[in-house]
Ligand SMILES: Nc1ncnc2c1ncn2[C@@H]1O[C@H](COP(=O)(O)OP(=O)(O)OP(=O)(O)O)[C@@H](O)[C@H]1O
């Protein structure tokens with residue numbers, strides 16, 4: 001069964017039809033690219049899938065479970081991890097603690113343990129730190145664990161967001177323009193990272209990206225959005241030669 | 256008892272309440288303008304139980320705290336799901352309602368003329384032990400899973416939810432811890448001054464605590480404690496300035512906002528590690544010059 005199944009979702013903001021009939025089926029190990037010009041509704045798709053807004057119509061199934069009307073934090077716990085286009089890290093917390101926040105909902109101690117030095121608390125904190133350090137290592141930030149995210153470069157903050165999303169132990173990972181603001185070297189490293197995560201962790205990845213070469217290189221399936229509608233979807237080769245796509249998106253890119 | 260013992264005891268009692276406000280305002284970013292009303296609930300409940308029903312103190316104080324927490328739960332329930340600014344409105348209304356209630360129920364509370372005859376139990380030492388205990392509990396909380404989640408919620412609620420954090424629950428926990436601590440401060444206070452009246456617990460008191468937390472640094476418990484000493488100590492020590500308390504606060508707050516927007520200490524905490532760092536730096540400075 002598909003890990004993520006989105007069936008005919010719609011979402012409008014007043015008169016703006018941000019999503020009109022979007023569907024997707026993503027399986028374990030797949031990377032799906034979502035491309036389209038500014039305002040095409042790409043981020044809104046992620047926001048609906050991850051429960052920030054409810055869909056006006058349609059259904060979202062995560063590993064067979066209907067999450068369309070679930071609360072956002074419960075959707076996350078069902079196995080949805082995401083990053084944000086405009087980086088949203090927690091200020092006032094170290095790099096490690098930013099990732100710990102994504103572990104804490106699963107941490108097995110309660111309010112008494114939070115106020116008192118109970119053994120259970122220290123055991124769970126240790127377990128969490130080990131898990132988080134593992135993910136920080138995976139994105140190459142293990143030596144920055146005690147740093148403040150505000151003091152790090154843009155590229156490192158993007159990686160920290162990915163590590164934090166990984167700590168949610170997602171079945172589906174949503175990456176919203178992870179390469180935005182990165183230099184070519186960093187884009188190369190990011191591409192490597194995404195491919196490695198997809199291979200090693202075996203989840204489904206949805207990737208919104210403006211840089212065509214990045215998406216085309218690593219996605220198995222590409223969905224092209226324009227004014228809220230899907231104007232094409234298929235393999236990179238199919239999409240590249242689609243006349244509608246060339247006109248709406250690629251054509252503009254070339255001139 | 257000397258004047259300084261008296262001032263110090265009062266400051267330590269304030270430290271307890273401000274530490275409670277720190278959890279709510281400093282860590283979680285929620286502004287309560289009715290926090291003093293929970294201090295009133297603690298103070299009056301324990302005071303009435305002891306004076307009118309001759310209940311033992313070891314039952315009366317916990318009863319005051321438990322009642323405050325129960326009331327806090329009811330007040331918090333509708334607010335934790337709303338946008339963060341609503342809590343200021345709800346708690347403001349609630350706080351003023353409590354003051355009005357205390358003024359009206361004369362038979363039980365003594366009304367505007369206050370509740371008298373409370374035994375004087377709190378000493379400098381019990382206030383000190385209480386303050387140290389509360390500070391310890393709250394610094395443990397700050398470094399716990401819920402403490403981190405409070406800071407995450409303050410920083411970005413939407414991102415917090417996306418990471419699986421149950422935002423209303425975290426806000427409720429912060430609110431109730433803050434209420435419990437403030438109510439305990441109320442017990443300490445009532446059994447120190449031996450007298451309480453409703454005018455002590457208005458919104459101005461709550462606002463003063465919020466200012467103290469901000470002055471010290473929103474993410475620094477050390478800062479909150481320090482600023483309680485400075486802000487409530489200064490006007491006491493400089494008696495002739497008593498009438499200008501509000502003005503002094505305003506000036507200090509303006510200075511802080513202009514020159515140190517993150518508060519006196521910002522995010523800095525007095526931890527063993529940071530302390531060692533300071534000492535190391537001090538040694539380096541003390542080294543005689545010209546030896547190299
Ligand atoms: N919360 C909101 N309220 C009102 N309108 C919104 C909201 N979110 C998105 N929109 C509108 O929906 C449309 C799609 O926005 P969206 O952010 O999904 O586009 P996008 O494809 O991610 O664009 P970009 O490439 O610039 O990130 C836009 O017209 C936007 O103004």
Ligand SMILES: [Mg+2]
Pocket residue numbers: 042043044085
């Ligand atoms: Mg977008």
